[in-house]
Amino acid sequence: MKAGQYVTELLTVSGLARRTIRRHLSSLSNLWLWVESKGAKLENVWHGHRLGKKKRGTERKGLSDEKVIKLLNGRSRSKLYGPLLCDLTRLALLHGARLEELCALKKADVTEREDGYWFVIGEGKTEAAQREIPVHPTAAKIIERRLKGEDEWLFEGLTPGGPDEKRSWYVSKAFGRFRAQDDVKVDGRLEDFHALRNTFIELMEGLEVAESTVKLLVGHKRTSMTYGHYSKGQRVNLREAIKKVDYGVEIMGSMES
Incomplete structure (x- = not known):
């Protein structure tokens, strides 16, 4: 049993x-x-x-605008995970990163360059998951707040769990409870945190961002001879691509609330 x-x-x-x-x-x-x-x-x-x-x-599919707004405007009843889920949901929608990738970030994995903050993801499910992602301007305040403090982790206080001792294990459970709340009700079987990644990718396709560029952002392998074997994407302007992320006035306003 x-x-x-x-x-x-x-x-x-x-x-x-x-x-x-x-x-x-x-x-x-x-x-x-x-x-x-x-x-x-x-x-x-x-x-x-x-x-x-x-x-x-x-x-699994991307979430509708209505459901995205419910998640952004909802507040988890968990004192421990509430603030974490608030920030993680926004970061996932703005960057398409996996939950474990975000939870595993250390402060040292966030670099500030002339054009803004960047995430350096050093490991993941595949070799392609190792990448650098420009932080969306809307998320800058989250990053600056999270960088304060002496703990090495960007998201502090997480207890690893599950078969692979992942830092995201209990966060995923908390997100499941949050989206099932009566004031949220985004509780379809496949409307989990990973659906935020689908939502980001669907948005980028709708904005007509090249698939090869989106793959660099989300850590998918580029398999074509041209943009997989010959080019590794070193000259792609990922900052300009991430600046295009815009879900519309209502959603972007909820991001900042």
């Missing part, structure tokens, strides 16, 4: 991709088989928890 609850939690709360969860469960099952091979008499509780392919219509 606990194994089943764990799998359900991974699917609904963790924000992990279905492929990642499938790989994780396979590793757990193989671990149980190895323990059995050493003579232990254990039931393989992970056997049978195989995840099939997604059904049509179950893909």
